[in-house]
Amino acid sequence: MENSNRLGVGIRSTQVAAAVVVIALLAALGFSAFRNADARDRESAFLGRVEATAAKLIALQQETIDAIDTADDVHNGLASSTKLATSVHQLQNDLTSLRTNDDIANGVIDKSFDAFTQRLSAFANTQNSATWKSAQSGRWLILRDAQEWSGNYQSIAVARLRTLSEDRATNERNQAILLLLTLLMSVWILAWVGATVARNYQRAKVLIATEEVKVQSARSALAHASDQLSYQAHHDSLTGLLNRTALMENLDDAMKDIEGGLVTIFFCDLDRFKVVNDSLGHSIGDELLIEAANRLVKTIGEDGYVGRFGGDEFVVVCRGLDDSNAALRVAERISRALTKPFDMHGEDAFIGVSIGIANSRPDITAQQLLRDADVAMYRAKGAPGNHIEFFDAAGDMFSYRFNTETALRKALTSNQFLLHWQPIVNLKNSQVHTLEALVRWERPGTGLLLPKDFMAIAEDSGLIVDLGRWVIAAACSAGALTDDRSVAVNISVRQLRDVRFVDDLRDILSESGLPPERLILEVTEHSVIDTAIVTAPLARVRELGVRVALDDFGTGYSSLALLPKLPVDIVKLDRAFMKEIVSSEPTQAVVKSIVQLTSALNVMLIVEGVESDAQRKLLRSLGVQHGQGYWFGQPEPGRLVGSHVEN
Ligand code: C2E
Ligand code: CA
Ligand code: CA
Numbered sequence: 265m266e267n268s269n270r271l272g273v274g275i276r277s278t279q280v281a282a283a284v285v286v287i288a289l290l291a292a293l294g295f296s297a298f299r300n301a302d303a304r305d306r307e308s309a310f311l312g313r314v315e316a317t318a319a320k321l322i323a324l325q326q327e328t329i330d331a332i333d334t335a336d337d338v339h340n341g342l343a344s345s346t347k348l349a350t351s352v353h354q355l356q357n358d359l360t361s362l363r364t365n366d367d368i369a370n371g372v373i374d375k376s377f378d379a380f381t382q383r384l385s386a387f388a389n390t391q392n393s394a395t396w397k398s399a400q401s402g403r404w405l406i407l408r409d410a411q412e413w414s415g416n417y418q419s420i421a422v423a424r425l426r427t428l429s430e431d432r433a434t435n436e437r438n439q440a441i442l443l444l445l446t447l448l449m450s451v452w453i454l455a456w457v458g459a460t461v462a463r464n465y466q467r468a469k470v471l472i473a474t475e476e477v478k479v480q481s482a483r484s485a486l487a488h489a490s491d492q493l494s495y496q497a498h499h500d501s502l503t504g505l506l507n508r509t510a511l512m513e514n515l516d517d518a519m520k521d522i523e524g525g526l527v528t529i530f531f532c533d534l535d536r537f538k539v540v541n542d543s544l545g546h547s548i549g550d551e552l553l554i555e556a557a558n559r560l561v562k563t564i565g566e567d568g569y570v571g572r573f574g575g576d577e578f579v580v581v582c583r584g585l586d587d588s589n590a591a592l593r594v595a596e597r598i599s600r601a602l603t604k605p606f607d608m609h610g611e612d613a614f615i616g617v618s619i620g621i622a623n624s625r626p627d628i629t630a631q632q633l634l635r636d637a638d639v640a641m642y643r644a645k646g647a648p649g650n651h652i653e654f655f656d657a658a659g660d661m662f663s664y665r666f667n668t669e670t671a672l673r674k675a676l677t678s679n680q681f682l683l684h685w686q687p688i689v690n691l692k693n694s695q696v697h698t699l700e701a702l703v704r705w706e707r708p709g710t711g712l713l714l715p716k717d718f719m720a721i722a723e724d725s726g727l728i729v730d731l732g733r734w735v736i737a738a739a740c741s742a743g744a745l746t747d748d749r750s751v752a753v754n755i756s757v758r759q760l761r762d763v764r765f766v767d768d769l770r771d772i773l774s775e776s777g778l779p780p781e782r783l784i785l786e787v788t789e790h791s792v793i794d795t796a797i798v799t800a801p802l803a804r805v806r807e808l809g810v811r812v813a814l815d816d817f818g819t820g821y822s823s824l825a826l827l828p829k830l831p832v833d834i835v836k837l838d839r840a841f842m843k844e845i846v847s848s849e850p851t852q853a854v855v856k857s858i859v860q861l862t863s864a865l866n867v868m869l870i871v872e873g874v875e876s877d878a879q880r881k882l883l884r885s886l887g888v889q890h891g892q893g894y895w896f897g898q899p900e901p902g903r904l905v906g907s908h909v910e911n
Pocket of ligand 3: 815
C-alpha cells in the first residue's frame with residue numbers, strides 16, 4: 265500500500281493549477297483566433313462596401329458634372345436635374361443601408377449629405393425660373409458640396425478601416441503572445457512531468473532493490489533454516505554423529521548396492537552408562553557420551569561410519585568384512601577403546617560395551633539387519649566374558665523375535681496392553697489441551713515394556729493393525745468419559761493402508777460416543793514420506809471430522825517442502841530441537857521460522873520434549889503456543905482426569 269503511494273505519480277495542487285493555466289491559455293488562444301478571423305471578415309466586408317459606395321459616388325459626381333455641363337437651357341436643365349435626382353435618391357438608399365448596418369454613417373456624413381441633397385433640390389426648384397442662368401452659378405456649389413460630402417465619407421471610411429486593421433493587428437499580437445505563453449507553459453509542464461517520472465523511476469529502482477535485498481535475505485534465512493533442519497534431521501545433536509534416521513537411510517542405500525559387498529553392523533550398547541549418569545549427573549553423562557563417540561569415530565576411521573541410535577546405543581556400519589574374524593577384530597577394537605577409563609573431571613569412570621554383530625543377508629531390510637544386531641547385542645549383554653556376540657540367524661530369530669511375536673499375539677487377547685497418558689498443554693496458562701495415548705505392554709515375566717521394545721515387531725508381523733485398532737478404541741472410550749478433553753492417538757502407516765481403517769474408525773467413534781473433533785490421529789513425519797499412499801486415507805479421516813497431526817516433525821527428509829502438501833491440522837515438532845534450544849540461536853531461528861510457517865499454513869504447532877521452564881519461556885517468546893514434555897508431565901496411567909498442570 266505504502267509502496268504504491270510512494271511509487272505513484274504524486275499529483276500536487278501546484279501541478280493541477282499549472283494544467284488549468286495551460287488549458288485556460290489554450291482556450292484564450294482559440295477564442296482570440298476566432299475573434300481575429302471575425303475582425304478580418306468584418307474588415308474585408310466593410311472594405312467591399314466602401315469600395316462599392318465610393319464607385320457609386322464617383323459615378324454620381326460625374327453625373328452631377330454632366331448634368332451641370334449639359335444644362336445650358338431650361339429643358340436640358342430640367343432633364344438632367346430629374347436624372348440626377350433619381351441617382352441621388354438611389355445613392356441615398358445605399359447610404360442609408362450603410363449607415364444603419366455600420367456606424368460610419370455618422371452625423372458628419374449625414375450633415376454634408378443633407379446639405380448636398382438640399383442644394384440639389386434647390387437647384388431643381390430653380391429649373392423653371394427666369395433666373396435659371398443666374399442659378400447656374402449654384403451648380404458648382406452643388407458639385408463642391410458633393411465633393412465635400414464624398415471626401416468626408418472617404419476619410420471616415422479610411423479612419424474606420426484603420427481602426428479595424430489596428431484591432432486585427434492587436435489581436436494577432438495578443439495571439440502570438442498567448443501562443444508563446446502556451447508553448448512556455450507546455451514546455452515547463454513537460455519538463456516537470458519528465459522530472460517527476462525520472463524521480464519516481466529512481467525511487468522505484470531503490471525500492472525494488474531494497475525489496476530484492478529483503479527477499480534475498482528471507483530466502484537465505486529459509487535456506488539456512490532448511491539446511492539446519494536437514495542437518496538436525498540427520499545428526500545427533502549431542503555427539504554430532506549420524507542419527508537413527510540418517511543411519512537407516514545410509515543402511516538402506518548400502519544394502520541396495522549389492523556390488524559393494526557384505527554390510528556388517530556392530531550394535532554397541534554402553535554397559536554401565538546408567539550408573540554413571542545417575543551418580544555423576546546428566547551433564548557428566550553427556551560428556552561421557554561425547555567422549556565415547558569420539559573414541560568410536562577414531563577407532564573406526566576410514567573403515568566405516570558411526571551413528572548414535574539413541575541413549576547409550578551406538579551403531580557402527582562397515583562394508584566388505586568378508587570373514588567373521590575381520591568383523592571380530594573390529595568389534596575388539598571398539599571394545600578396547602570403550603573399556604579404557606573415562607576421565608570425568610579427575611574421576612575415572614569405567615564403562616564397558618556390549619556389541620552385537622550382524623551381517624547383511626539376501627532378502628532382508630535395513631530394519632531387519634539392525635534388529636538382528638540388536639538381538640545379538642542383547643545376548644552379548646547377558647553373556648559372561650567379552651560381551652561380543654554374532655547374530656545367529658537360526659537361534660536368535662527363533663529365540664527373540666519369534667517369541668516376542670507369539671507373545672504379542674497373546675497379549676492382545678489377554679488384555680496385556682494398557683495406555684499411559686501424557687498431557688499437551690497451552691504454554692501460557694498450562695491448561696491441558698489434549699492427552700496423548702501411549703501404549704505399554706505389561707509382558708508377563710518381563711515387566712512393563714515401552715513401544716521401542718515391541719512396536720517394530722508388531723509392525724513387521726502386521727499385528728500393529730489389530731493392536732492399533734485396540735489403542736484407538738481404548739483411547740476413544742477413555743476420552744468420551746471426560747468433558748472436553750481431546751485425545752491423541754499414534755497410528756502407523758500399516759494401519760492407514762488397511763482398507764477397513766476408516767470404516768473401523770467411524771464405528772469406534774460412534775460406539776464410544778467421542779465427538780470426532782475431539783480425536784487426533786498422529787502419524788510420524790517419517791512414515792508419510794510416501795505421500796501418495798497416505799494422502800487419500802488421511803483425507804478421508806479428516807472428512808470424518810477427526811484431526812491429523814504430523815508427529816516427530818523435523819526428523820524426516822524434506823520437512824519444509826512436504827508440509828504444505830500434506831492434509832494435516834497439527835504439527836508436532838520433534839524433541840530433538842529442544843536439546844539445545846536454550847543455548848543455540850540458530851535452533852531458535854529454525855523454531856521461529858517453523859512457527860511462522862505453521863501459522864501461515866493455518867496449522868497448529870505443538871513442541872515436544874519440553875523438559876524445563878527455561879525451554880517453556882523461550883518457546884513462548886518465539887510464539888509457540890502448545891507444548892508437551894516431562895516439564896508438564898510424564899506419560900502416566902489415568903492421567904485423563906486433570907485439566908491443569910501444576911509446576
Ligand atoms: P511419540 O509419539 O513421539 O511420543 C512421545 C514419546 O516421547 C513418548 O515415548 C514419551 O514418553 C516421550 N517423551 C515425552 N515427553 C518427553 C520429554 O520431555 N523428554 C523425553 N526425553 N521424552 C519425552 P514413548 O511412550 O516411549 O513412545 C515412543 C513412541 O512410540 C511414540 O513417540 C510413538 O511414536 C510410538 N507409540 C506410542 N504409542 C503408540 C501407539 O499406540 N501406536 C503407534 N503406532 N505408535 C505408538
Ligand atoms: Ca506421538
Ligand atoms: Ca513425537
